[in-house]
Amino acid sequence: MTSTVSSTDLTGQMLIAGTAVHGTGAEIRGFDPTRGAELEPAYRHGEASHVEAACAAAAEAFHAYRATSSDQRARFLEGIADNIAAITDDLVHRAHAETGLPEARLTGEVGRTTGQLRLFASVLREGSWNGARIDTAQPDRTPLPRPDLRQRMVPLGPVAVFGASNFPLAFSVAGGDTASALAAGCPVVVKAHDAHPGTSELVGRAICAAVADAGLPPGTFSLLYIPGPGLGTALVTDPRIKAVGFTGSRAGGLALVAAAAARPEPIPVYAEMSSINPVFLLGGALAGRGAEIGRAFVGSLTMGSGQFCTNPGLVIAIDSPGLDAFTAAAAEALSASAPTAMLTPDIADNYRAGVDALSGEATLVARGSADGDAAVSCRAALFSTDAAGLLGSKSLQAEVFGASSLIVRCADLDEMKTVAANLEGQLTATLHIDDSDVAHAGELLPILELKAGRILFNGWPTGVEVCHAMVHGGPFPATSDSRTTSVGSRAIDRFLRPVCYQDAPKSLVPSAIADDNPDRLWRRVDGELTKD
Amino acid sequence: MTSTVSSTDLTGQMLIAGTAVHGTGAEIRGFDPTRGAELEPAYRHGEASHVEAACAAAAEAFHAYRATSSDQRARFLEGIADNIAAITDDLVHRAHAETGLPEARLTGEVGRTTGQLRLFASVLREGSWNGARIDTAQPDRTPLPRPDLRQRMVPLGPVAVFGASNFPLAFSVAGGDTASALAAGCPVVVKAHDAHPGTSELVGRAICAAVADAGLPPGTFSLLYIPGPGLGTALVTDPRIKAVGFTGSRAGGLALVAAAAARPEPIPVYAEMSSINPVFLLGGALAGRGAEIGRAFVGSLTMGSGQFCTNPGLVIAIDSPGLDAFTAAAAEALSASAPTAMLTPDIADNYRAGVDALSGEATLVARGSADGDAAVSCRAALFSTDAAGLLGSKSLQAEVFGASSLIVRCADLDEMKTVAANLEGQLTATLHIDDSDVAHAGELLPILELKAGRILFNGWPTGVEVCHAMVHGGPFPATSDSRTTSVGSRAIDRFLRPVCYQDAPKSLVPSAIADDNPDRLWRRVDGELTKD
Structure with missing residues (x-):
């Protein structure tokens, strides 16, 4: 070449x-x-x-x-x-x-x-x-x-x-x-x-x-x-x-x-x-716009055949009429979704095995349309269980790579907090809240800060902005190093380490730390940030 | 209580x-x-x-x-x-x-x-x-x-x-x-x-x-x-x-x-x-003040019975009359040093075993005075070898915790660089140089940056300043994590990890990242450091 x-x-x-x-x-x-x-x-x-x-x-x-x-x-x-x-x-x-x-x-x-x-x-x-x-x-x-x-x-x-x-x-x-x-x-x-x-x-x-x-x-x-x-x-x-x-x-x-x-x-x-990206649906949000959230959820879940690290694989919600509305709308949207190609035959095989495993432990809510289903396609799946069901099972927290998710019905905020506290580490955690939910969200937040690298409000975890404040990381097993x-x-x-130079002659001092700041950097001089 | x-x-x-x-x-x-x-x-x-x-x-x-x-x-x-x-x-x-x-x-x-x-x-x-x-x-x-x-x-x-x-x-x-x-x-x-x-x-x-x-x-x-x-x-x-x-x-x-x-x-x-903190003695420094450096070296080596992570356990020097002067002065100072108590009997036993191991592989230059030597005391020891001797031995690079050091005679700068490149990771590396040595030091520096957390010039590694620019760390095996x-x-x-909050309601945003900067912090806003 x-x-x-x-x-x-x-x-x-x-x-x-x-x-x-x-x-x-x-x-x-x-x-x-x-x-x-x-x-x-x-x-x-x-x-x-x-x-x-x-x-x-x-x-x-x-x-x-x-x-x-x-x-x-x-x-x-x-x-x-x-x-x-x-x-x-x-x-x-x-x-x-x-x-x-x-x-x-x-x-x-x-x-x-x-x-x-x-x-x-x-x-x-x-x-x-x-x-x-x-x-x-x-x-x-x-x-x-x-x-x-x-x-x-x-x-x-x-x-x-x-x-x-x-x-x-x-x-x-x-x-x-x-x-x-x-x-x-x-x-x-x-x-x-x-x-x-x-x-x-x-x-x-x-x-x-x-x-x-x-x-x-x-x-x-x-x-x-x-x-x-x-x-x-x-x-x-x-x-x-x-x-x-x-x-x-x-x-x-x-x-x-x-x-x-x-x-x-x-x-x-x-x-x-590995991350299943829990989504918490609080009572006020569900009561006000359960169906709307349900439809948007399916949009995030099925996008790209669900093949995202940040795919919403777990929905933790207050059992309520609003949750029923969420579930019905999600089931309707998901049932209408056509099968879509997965990346590879192996990934499709693993997806099907993961869905089969969930089927044995949780209740099927809906599957995507079977029309046009093929060996390499993803037919979306939505399951439900209750808090005891999730907490009693190890496999229900396993990531199913693809458009599969599990709704966990919780009796109240305390049960929701217990579920949150027992989750593995995650890339993201999402809360859907209305003004009336802010106090409850404030009780969940300190738990979720220790479980996830990114916490979203009233959005969907798929779509990772590339910017200065982004964290695409999180506690184990989401990543092997939560500090990054x-x-x-x-x-x-991630690819740097600090070196200290003591009494180095001026001609050997790297420019980043040379006298008179030739590179015009922000530097910490005697403890104070300065560009001087 | x-x-x-x-x-x-x-x-x-x-x-x-x-x-x-x-x-x-x-x-x-x-x-x-x-x-x-x-x-x-x-x-x-x-x-x-x-x-x-x-x-x-x-x-x-x-x-x-x-x-x-x-x-x-x-x-x-x-x-x-x-x-x-x-x-x-x-x-x-x-x-x-x-x-x-x-x-x-x-x-x-x-x-x-x-x-x-x-x-x-x-x-x-x-x-x-x-x-x-x-x-x-x-x-x-x-x-x-x-x-x-x-x-x-x-x-x-x-x-x-x-x-x-x-x-x-x-x-x-x-x-x-x-x-x-x-x-x-x-x-x-x-x-x-x-x-x-x-x-x-x-x-x-x-x-x-x-x-x-x-x-x-x-x-x-x-x-x-x-x-x-x-x-x-x-x-x-x-x-x-x-x-x-x-x-x-x-x-x-x-x-x-x-x-x-x-x-x-x-x-x-x-x-x-574990660190043996190599000290590099360049030709100009040795020629100008070999004996002076030798006496100062023994001061650093024997301080606190040599029980420092940053004790200078290895001296890599250009073979020259200046090195002879260094060695003679060091030997004289060390021979006059009295045995001093070590922290524990176990540490004293390990010190003696380490010195015995060095005795089998390197040439003894001097021992501290035997007057008053006791079971729990450190009797300083100085050995020498050449570059081939060091490079051919694994045990000569092992840390001996206590006042023991090894001089490595190098024929020229290239041999010194080869020795440097073959060292394990260290907490510190030290260079003694005069103006005439700066070019040679500049050739060693890029090697040492990858080997040590702190690089000192014309000083001694013992004594770790507690400040903002200090690095007390270094590549394995000096530490298990060179990034800190x-x-x-x-x-x-070391004890923190980042969390990202996406579209969080104002009442739930932590004060460090709240609007209007209530904590008056330096923050990176849209990529720019600011206190606004």
Whole structure:
């Protein structure tokens, strides 16, 4: 491949430090779930030597890459965004074929992906990511003088990113993990998700072209097609990898967490795994607009075949006529919903198994229309139970990836609080309230703050804004590290660590913490934030 | 015990949520290493039910404690500091008896301990710990409106703190881990170090009195005497504990990390473990003042019997006449140094074993004076080897806790860089340089930034300033989590996680992120830092 290629002609090759390489293992192909057809070209899984080569190149690239300025990395990220934007039509076309997701949604996802890259470019230029702190020397202090101490953040090292199936762009090859790691100064080795190999290649080529255009070391980025359990673990346990970003299943995430913890040098794993995103319906809201909320709920539940980390899989509601109205309206809307394609046959199989498991433990309220149901489609499902039913069952809290949800009828606020207190960690918790519910919501809020990364009022958890205040994270098992977010500008912090310089000579002090603030950063000087 | 007791009359009891409780297990006693005598009173280890009771009380206290305002917690921390300062003489007397550390050093350590508490009070009042971020709503945005999104930090939950042996005050019951966790809004359960039970009781009583004075739930703080491997693990694996602070050995820290990772809900462990704190001596500095550096080095090495996490255990130097002068001066100073008491007989035994192990692999340069050497004393030791010797041996990089160090002779800068690149993670790295060495130091610096949490120039790593820019942390195995520091104001971040509030009604928005900034905080509003 030449360094400037950004072709839409797929070659079926991995991209190892700027070089296109054919795999030698099992053949994988994109699969069109709408047409039930395999797609050209064939890809082949790589082997251990490819993982090794990508990690070696990343380690070699790290020293030059981390020495780039914030502005150089910002321009690099913008270059990636430009290259991706330039092939929007091809990307949307291929991603639609590989995932069955609607083209309008995928067009939006291209915009979100380029928007994330540009957000991190702005974060780099703003500069607070440096975490600059200066405590000035006090040579005359007694009994001991205070030295000059300066702190800034440095990147951890090469990062392994595992692309997700359900966002083939925004959580995949150039998704939030890659963008934030590259912004931090970390080279990235991506394991492409087998569900969208062509989309991955297109995006990978867009990144490689930006690497070349920016004059960066080619090892700054590699894209691998490798079998998950085996070589995914090899990637995570390679000693040159210093952090991992993952979005996927609980089992997959926990396996990577365990592998990383068992390394001679353990490393952080940011795994975004499993969440059923409880929605709390309070009495006033239900009484005033139960049916309306029910219809909107089904819209959130069935969007994208329910294949969202933030899909509302649990509804916890005050048993009341308003809940009956909610349930009736939801059942009506859901029954009218047509089956929609799921991302892969495996995901569809797992969805059906999950719905079958719920059927054994909860009461079926409604299923989506059977008209046009196919092997790879999602036929939405809604169940109900009571608080005792939920609290007495472990499996009712398990995530069913797809458009399935469970209504939990609670006698009163106390029962609702008990259910909330017994939930596992979640990405989101949502409350639907009216003015009359505010006091009750105030009693739920302290419980939910300890259970979820984001708390929404009178909205739906699907749709994650990419901004500064977003938290797409949450207590275990929603993620493996609740102290962070994988969406929004704070995500860069995951790949940084602080270093303190004591009495460093002026010529060796990094510019972020140099005298006279040459980079014009917000810095904490003797405890006070200042730009001086 | 009454709630206002701050007595210096030791009772030999644990303090579980404000109640003094006798243990029922093995007897432990303070031991005076200077006199070789056991101290009154006897303490007894607690059992599992005591761990359970402390964790239950902490979980119960958490809800009320985290609801306190920043100012309430600041006044509480100042109350602890006042109570500790009021018993300085008793504390210094008892701690000297239990550790053999000089009274002047312990007086300073009381000041450091109260200073840390007051620093976190100021951090609470300054308020940036809230991590307040607001992205304002854009109701007219197309294709989708942007909701109102606000982010702040919330505490993780009850924290288990393991006191260290070598700082009976500043890294123990009311040390940096306790101060930062309490500041974050987390109740604390301390496992006292068996080496200073009386000092621990005195400090524990000072905290309990402050808890009562502040009207806080008694479960906000508990002090346990429990056997490490068994009930220490029980404490870490109690489901109500949400984070762990530890300072101690590599084996002890790794055991807690493994126990925490194996929980059904894994939790973060901040273990500060093992570091040999390499000191790099460059050619110009050695040529100009080799002997002077050698004498100063021995001062840092032998201070406090070398029982510091930041003790300079490795000297990497350019082989030269200046290094000969350094070595001769160091050998002379070290040979004249008298044996000094170590903290405990076990630590002294381990020191001797570590020195014996070094003797088999490196060349002895000098030993401290044998005059007055005793079973519990440290007789300083200095060894030397060459770069090949260090790189070829795993055991030469193992920490010897105490006044032992190893000089590594390097032929040139390249060999020095190779040694640096092959070091394990460290708390500190130090360079001694003159103007003529700056270019060489600039080549070492990027390597050392990836190896150490703090990089010093022309100083000594012992002595850790408590301030905003300090990093007392570093890559594994120096700590289990290089993204943090256990000393300085940034330590509070270890016990916090972000929560995002989407479209929350005004009456439910926490004050840190409320409209009109009632707490007068620095906040990131639409990406810009502002106090408006």
